[in-house]
Amino acid sequence: MKLNIDSSGPLSQNDVLVIRALYYRYSSWLLGYLVEVVKDYKLAEDYLVEIFKEVPLRLSDFTKTDMTPWLQLQQLARIKLSSFARSKRLFEKQADMHMAERIQLDRYISIMTTEQQLVFCGIYYFQQPTAMLASELNKSDEDVKRILKEAFTIIRHG
Numbered sequence: 491m492k493l494n495i496d497s498s499g500p501l502s503q504n505d506v507l508v509i510r511a512l513y514y515r516y517s518s519w520l521l522g523y524l525v526e527v528v529k530d531y532k533l534a535e536d537y538l539v540e541i542f543k544e545v546p547l548r549l550s551d552f553t554k555t556d557m558t559p560w561l562q563l564q565q566l567a568r569i570k571l572s573s574f575a576r577s578k579r580l581f582e583k584q585a586d587m588h589m590a591e592r593i594q595l596d597r598y599i600s601i602m603t604t605e606q607q608l609v610f611c612g613i614y615y616f617q618q619p620t621a622m623l624a625s626e627l628n629k630s631d632e633d634v635k636r637i638l639k640e641a642f643t644i645i646r647h648g
Contacts, residue, residue: 501546509545516563517542523564527571533625541566598645609634610641 501509517538524534544566552559599607608627612618618626624634 505549512559513542516560520563537570540570602641602644606637606641609637613638
C-alpha cells in the first residue's frame with residue numbers, strides 16, 4: 491500500500507480516506523494484538539482509540555519508511571503500551587512487597603498506602619491520565635482522583 495500524503499496542514503479528503511482505510515483494514519488485527527497484551531477488552535479498545543487518534547499526526551511517516559502500515563501501527567501500539575507495562579511492573583512490584591520494603595522515593599511516598607503510591611507515581615512520574623490509570627486499576631475516575639487528593643494531603647501535612 492503506497493501512501494502519498496502531506497499532513498503538514500489540515501486533513502484533506504484523501505487523508506481522511508487513507509485513515510479510514512487503515513482503520514478498516516488493520517483495526518481488528520490491532521485490537522486482537524492489544525487484547526493479547528493487556529488481557530482486558532475494554533482497555534484494549536481504549537488503546538486502539540488512542541493509537542488511531544495519533545495516526546493523522548503521523549501520516550507522513552507512513553510514506554517515509556519501507557515498513558508496512560501494519561508494522562507502523564504495531565510500533566505505535568508498543569509506544570502507547572510502554573506506560574501500561576511500566577505501571578504494571580510497578581503495581582506487581584509493590585503488591586509483592588511488605589510495608590518496610592516499599593519504594594523509598596522520599597519520606598512522603600513511603601508513608602502513603604500502596605494504592606496512593608500507585609496513583610501518585612502513575613500520574614506524577616509516569617504522566618498517565620487519570621482515566622487510563624483508573625482503567626488499569628479497575629477503579630472509577632473519581633476514585634483515582636480521590637486517592638490522588640489523599641496523596642497530596644499526605645505531602646502537604648507530612
